[in-house]
Amino acid sequence: MPSPSPSAVRRASSSARPSSIARRSPPSRTTTTSSRCSRSSSSRCPTSLRRTPDLVIERAIWPLGTSVGHDGHVRIGTHDVSALADRYGTPLYVYDAGTIRASLREYVDAFFRHRPVRVAYSVKACALIGVGAIIAREGIDASVASLGELEAARRAGFPASRIELHGNAKPDDEVVGALRAGVGRFVVDGAHDIERLARLAATRRRRQAVWLRVAPGIKVDTHPHLVTGTVDSKFGAPLSTGDALAQAREIARTKGLSLVGIHAHLGAEVRDATPYRELARALVAFANEVRAVTAAPITELGMGGGVAVRLRSTEEAPDLREYARAVAGPVRKDRALRGATIYVEPGRGLVGRAGVAVYRVVGTKRVPEVRTFVAVDGGMGDNIRPALYDAKYTAVLAERAGEAAAEEVAVAGRYCESGDVLIRSVRLPAARPGDVLAIPAAGAYSIAMSSNYNQTPRPAVVLLDGPVARLIRRRESIEEIWRLERR
Numbered sequence: 001m002p003s004p005s006p007s008a009v010r011r012a013s014s015s016a017r018p019s020s021i022a023r024r025s026p027p028s029r030t031t032t033t034s035s036r037c038s039r040s041s042s043s044r045c046p047t048s049l050r051r052t053p054d055l056v057i058e059r060a061i062w063p064l065g066t067s068v069g070h071d072g073h074v075r076i077g078t079h080d081v082s083a084l085a086d087r088y089g090t091p092l093y094v095y096d097a098g099t100i101r102a103s104l105r106e107y108v109d110a111f112f113r114h115r116p117v118r119v120a121y122s123v124k125a126c127a128l129i130g131v132g133a134i135i136a137r138e139g140i141d142a143s144v145a146s147l148g149e150l151e152a153a154r155r156a157g158f159p160a161s162r163i164e165l166h167g168n169a170k171p172d173d174e175v176v177g178a179l180r181a182g183v184g185r186f187v188v189d190g191a192h193d194i195e196r197l198a199r200l201a202a203t204r205r206r207r208q209a210v211w212l213r214v215a216p217g218i219k220v221d222t223h224p225h226l227v228t229g230t231v232d233s234k235f236g237a238p239l240s241t242g243d244a245l246a247q248a249r250e251i252a253r254t255k256g257l258s259l260v261g262i263h264a265h266l267g268a269e270v271r272d273a274t275p276y277r278e279l280a281r282a283l284v285a286f287a288n289e290v291r292a293v294t295a296a297p298i299t300e301l302g303m304g305g306g307v308a309v310r311l312r313s314t315e316e317a318p319d320l321r322e323y324a325r326a327v328a329g330p331v332r333k334d335r336a337l338r339g340a341t342i343y344v345e346p347g348r349g350l351v352g353r354a355g356v357a358v359y360r361v362v363g364t365k366r367v368p369e370v371r372t373f374v375a376v377d378g379g380m381g382d383n384i385r386p387a388l389y390d391a392k393y394t395a396v397l398a399e400r401a402g403e404a405a406a407e408e409v410a411v412a413g414r415y416c417e418s419g420d421v422l423i424r425s426v427r428l429p430a431a432r433p434g435d436v437l438a439i440p441a442a443g444a445y446s447i448a449m450s451s452n453y454n455q456t457p458r459p460a461v462v463l464l465d466g467p468v469a470r471l472i473r474r475r476e477s478i479e480e481i482w483r484l485e486r487r
Contacts, residue, residue, distance in 0.1 A: 057401070058313035058394070061441040063096035063354055063464075072402035074438055076356065079464055081398040082436045085358050088460050089475060090436070091378030092358040093447055095126075097134045097465040099354035104138055107346055110320035114328035116341045120164060122305050123149045125347025125444040126355070130463050130472030132156030135350060141184075143305075143345040147174040150181060160184065164211070164302070164343070168234050175200050179208065187263055187302075189213045189235060194250050194257075201256040210251055211261035211302055212237065212290075214244040216282040220267045220275045223389045226306075229266035229279070236264060239286055245293065252294035259296040261343075262287050265304030268348075269389075273318040277326035279303060284334050291336065301337070303327045305345035309352035311441045312394050348444035355443020357383060358398070361435040362414070372409045374431045379413015380420040381453045383439075383446040387419040395426050398436040403429040411437065415454050447473075452481050 057066050057074070065077040074081045076096055085092055104119070111117040120141035123132065127149055136142070136157035144150045145166045153163055164185040165178045175196055178186065186208055188194055201208050215236035218229045228235050237244035251259045262283050266275055280303065287298040308317040332338050359376035366372045385391035395411055397403070405427035413420035422439065431437070450458045457476035462469055 057396075058440075060313045061310050061353060061394070063099040063356065063440075064102055065096070065098065066440075068401045070402070072400050074396060074398040074401050076464055078467055079469055081356065081358060081438050084462060084469065085360065085398070085436045087469075088462055088471065090358055090360045091376075091382050091459040093382070093442070093459055093461045094356045094358060095128075095131055095351070095443060095461065095463050095472075096354045096356075097463060100131070100134050100350055101138065103346075103350045103353060104135065104140070106320055107344070107349065110324040111328070111342075111344070114324055114332065114342065116339070117328070118341055118343045120343055120345045121158075121350055122345045122347030123153050124448060126351045126446075126448050127152045128447060128461060128472060129156045130461070130470070131351060132158070134463075134465075141343070143347075147177045150178060150183065154181065166213070170196070172196065172200065179204065185209050185211050185261065185300075187211045187213050188247065188251060190237070191247055191250070194247060194254060197257060198254045204256055207256055207258040209260045210257050211263040211300065212244065212248055212251060212259060213263045213265075214239050214283075214286060216264050216266075216279055218266055218275055218278055218282070220270045220306075221272065222267050222269045222306075225389055226268040227266075228268075228304075228306075229264060239282065244286065245289065248290045248296065249294055252290075252296045259290070259294070260298065261300030261302055262290070262298060263302030263304070263343075265345075266306055268306040269308045270306045271308040271316045271318065273323045273326040276303065276323060277329065280327050280330040284330050284337055287340075288334070288336055298337070298340070300341045300343060301331060302343040302345070305347055305349065307346065307349050309348045309441065309444065311392055315392075352441055352444040355441070355446065357439040357442035357446065359437045359439075361397075361431045361433055361437055363433055364409075364431055365412075372407055373412040374409045374428070374437070375412045375414065376422070376437055377414055378459065379415045379422060380417060381413075381415055381456050382450045382459050383422065383442060384449050384451070385445055386422050386424075387417070388449075393423050393426075393439045393441065395423055395428065395437050395439045397429055397431060398438040400429050400435065406430045411439075415456070452476075455481055457481060 057068055063076050067075050107119050118141050120143040121135045122143045124145050133156045141162045142153040142158040143164045144153055160182040161184045163183050165183045166187045168189045188210055213236040215231055215233050215238045216229050217231045217240050231238045237247045251257050283301050290296055291298050310317050359378045362375045362377055364374050380387050406429050408427050410421055411423040413422055460475035461473040463472045
């Protein structure tokens, strides 16, 4: 069941920045099992199933400990998914704490031999305080993209000194708020950031540690909306145009600022480790150039995140140890930077697999020789990723997972948009109104990007931690949608 917490993540004491994975943890175990019916429920178990549970639950994409009983019910550990739907209503998001801890443990294990390394949770993937608290207790950093995310991270338990603030358009109030909070690293993303920091940080007694975000000009194979490392990106100063070096010079001579790191991000859902090696080489070369030109103490290299997480078991995703070697190899081989601290920023890598979206079937529309739509009571208002990024999920009927698939269907959302289709194609038993439909690997960038489109309340969220199920965000009411409005 839940893997032990990654106690190997420790903060090494140094005047600049605690930043090491300090000691070895045993390798995490990430296997799942299919449970048998308990004696107390044996009367509800069918005498035979038309397919085995292992063919229903794709182990690589469901939370650890997910199983299908002989009654056909999907369970996460001891928790029956349909019972959770009955208790908390739908749409419902269910997160498993043990899977979050195990996913973090995998990162710690992969990078241990390449230390000093800091793992920083990318809060934008899921800013829920209850989820963040599970991660914060493990002693890692947080990477945030706004003052709101910074506050969410602090409320979850991340010290401000272990938070990196990103963002390509930080307004004055966010800069002031971050400085007052004592944010650990301020990521400069544009010349306007330098001007604003120079003005707002000039009277501070302590110099603000700064990273410079650069655009390395490396394109990765992913959805166009998820590419962030090319020259034609709103993020980062391009290396190829000289802008990055010019900004590094400006930071180095700005009173109150200390340029300690270089940062870049290639994009999201990257399925190959090779571009990360190219990124590491580019950052090493640029960091050495900056050190030579400015004498800035570059001791930190932020490699971003974006490593793909499988939404279906047939999808490709990099092996984390291969990814760690790609990121760390060029750094550790460089004479000047071999002792630099490497930062990696997983978001979906920690919470994606841990989350399951749970809906109820409302009805079915059949168009002969065209398509069958199974309509559910959620959709793009709680998970915009299929419409925005063409994310391809799968699903099961959570009370009928042992039944043979009868047809290929599309899972349609309830929102008034033709693009509100959660799944374009999945094979399911013939769905009936009231059936509980569960979508795995839905923990990242779903709730975080939810909205009130069509004036629809946002869903409740439950956290499972061993035998305990706890409501960490209650369902929004219709009345609360208008709480900020006036006639």
